[in-house]
Amino acid sequence: MSDRHTGPIVLVARMKARPGKEQELWDALPALVSATRQEDGCLTYVPHEGLDDPGLLVMHEVWQSEEHLRAHSASAHLRAFAERVAPLTVNGIEIERLAEIEL
Numbered sequence: 269m270s271d272r273h274t275g276p277i278v279l280v281a282r283m284k285a286r287p288g289k290e291q292e293l294w295d296a297l298p299a300l301v302s303a304t305r306q307e308d309g310c311l312t313y314v315p316h317e318g319l320d321d322p323g324l325l326v327m328h329e330v331w332q333s334e335e336h337l338r339a340h341s342a343s344a345h346l347r348a349f350a351e352r353v354a355p356l357t358v359n360g361i362e363i364e365r366l367a368e369i370e371l
Contacts, residue, residue: 276311277337278366279329289356290323296352297325303345309336 285293297315304313309332318324331337340346354360 275368277331277334280364281327282362283325284358285323286356286358293325293353293356296349300345300349307340309333
C-alpha cells in the first residue's frame with residue numbers, strides 16, 4: 269500500500285448470479301448484512317444491484333482499519349455466506365481492495 273493512504277480500507281465485492289439463481293443470492297444477503305453492520309470497525313456495508321445487469325450484486329464496504337477487515341474476513345457469518353453463495357455465482361466473490369488517495 270502506498271504512503272498516500274491514510275484512511276479506512278474500502279472494498280468492492282462483486283458477485284454475478286448464475287442464470288435463475290438471482291433470488292437465492294438476494295435471499296442470502298439479509299443475514300450477512302445485518303451481522304456485518306454490527307461488527308466493530310464496519311463503517312459502511314451496502315449491497316447494490318446492477319442496473320444494466322440485474323444478476324450483478326456489488327457490495328460496497330468501508331472498514332476502519334486492516335485489523336477490522338481481517339476480523340470480518342474470519343467471521344463465521346461471512347464464511348457461511350461465501351459457502352452458501354458459491355454454487356449460486358459465476359466465479360464466486362471477486363474482491364477489489366481500495367484506499368482513498370489523499371491529494
